[in-house]
Amino acid sequence: MGGMQIRPFRPTDRDACYDVCVRTGLAGGDATGAYSDDSLTPDIFCGPYLELEPDLAFVIDDGERAVGYVLGAHDTADFVARYRAQWLPGFERRHPLRDDASADEREMLDLGYRPERMLTRDLEEYPAHLHIDLLPSAQGHGLGRALMTTLLEALTRRGIPGVHLEMDPANTGALRFYEKLGFTRLEAEEPDSLRMGLRLPAAS
Numbered sequence: 001m002g003g004m005q006i007r008p009f010r011p012t013d014r015d016a017c018y019d020v021c022v023r024t025g026l027a028g029g030d031a032t033g034a035y036s037d038d039s040l041t042p043d044i045f046c047g048p049y050l051e052l053e054p055d056l057a058f059v060i061d062d063g064e065r066a067v068g069y070v071l072g073a074h075d076t077a078d079f080v081a082r083y084r085a086q087w088l089p090g091f092e093r094r095h096p097l098r099d100d101a102s103a104d105e106r107e108m109l110d111l112g113y114r115p116e117r118m119l120t121r122d123l124e125e126y127p128a129h130l131h132i133d134l135l136p137s138a139q140g141h142g143l144g145r146a147l148m149t150t151l152l153e154a155l156t157r158r159g160i161p162g163v164h165l166e167m168d169p170a171n172t173g174a175l176r177f178y179e180k181l182g183f184t185r186l187e188a189e190e191p192d193s194l195r196m197g198l199r200l201p202a203a204s
C-alpha cells in the first residue's frame with residue numbers, strides 16, 4: 001500500500017494506538033461502546049506496552065497517523081512485575097471495581113487487575129509476548145507480516161529464544177495469520193483463550 005511506513009513508536013502516537021486497540025478489540029472487530037469506558041481495553045492491551053516497553057513498539061504510519069501497531073514485552077515475568085509496580089496503581093484509579101459493572105466488564109477488569117495471569121508455564125521457552133492490531137483499512141496488504149517481522153527481528157537481536165501470544169479463539173482470521181507466520185498452538189490454560197508460540201533463531 002502506497003504511503004504506508006513502518007517506524008518505531010513515538011509518544012505522540014499514543015492516542016492513535018488506543019484508537020486502533022478499541023477498533024480491533026472484540027475478536028478482531030470494533031469494541032467501541034463494549035464497556036462503560038472505551039479506554040478500558042487499551043489500558044490493558046496497549047498502554048502498558050507503550051509505557052513499559054516503548055522500544056519494542058512499532059507502528060504503521062499512513063502519513064497522518066498510526067493505523068496499526070505491534071507491541072512486545074521481551075520478558076513476560078519482568079513485564080508482569082513492572083506492570084504491578086508501575087502501571088496498576090494508575091489503572092486502579094482510572095478503572096475502579098464497581099458493583100454495577102456488567103459481567104463482561106468485570107471479566108475485562110479482572111484481566112487488568114491480575115497481570116500474574118500472564119505467568120504461564122512455558123515462559124522459559126517463550127519468554128516474550130506480543131500484540132498486533134491494524135485498522136480494517138490497513139489489513140490484508142502484507143503490513144501485518146511486515147510489522148511482525150520488525151518485532152521478531154528486534155527480539156532476535158536481543159537474544160530472546162521465543163515469543164508467544166494469547167488470543168480469542170473466535171478470531172479465526174488472526175489464527176490463520178499467525179499460522180502463516182509459523183506460530184504453533186501452545187497448551188491453553190484457560191478454556192476461552194488460545195495460546196500460540198514461535199521459537200526464534202539464535203542471534204548472529
Ligand SMILES: CC(C)(COP(=O)(O)OP(=O)(O)OC[C@H]1O[C@@H](n2cnc3c(N)ncnc32)[C@H](O)[C@@H]1OP(=O)(O)O)[C@@H](O)C(=O)NCCC(=O)NCCS
Binds near residue numbers: 028142146
Ligand atoms: C490479524 C492481522 C494482524 C493480520 O495482518 P494483515 O496485514 O491483515 O495480514 P497480512 O496481509 O500481512 O497477511 C500475512 C499472511 O497472513 C494471511 N492472512 C492474514 N489475515 C488472514 C485472514 N483473515 N484469513 C486468512 N489468512 C490471513 C495472509 O493471507 C498472508 O499470507 P501470505 O503472506 O502467505 O500471502 C490484521 O488483520 C489485524 O490487525 N486484524 C484485526 C485485529 C486482530 O485480529 N489482531 C490480532 C488479535 S489476536
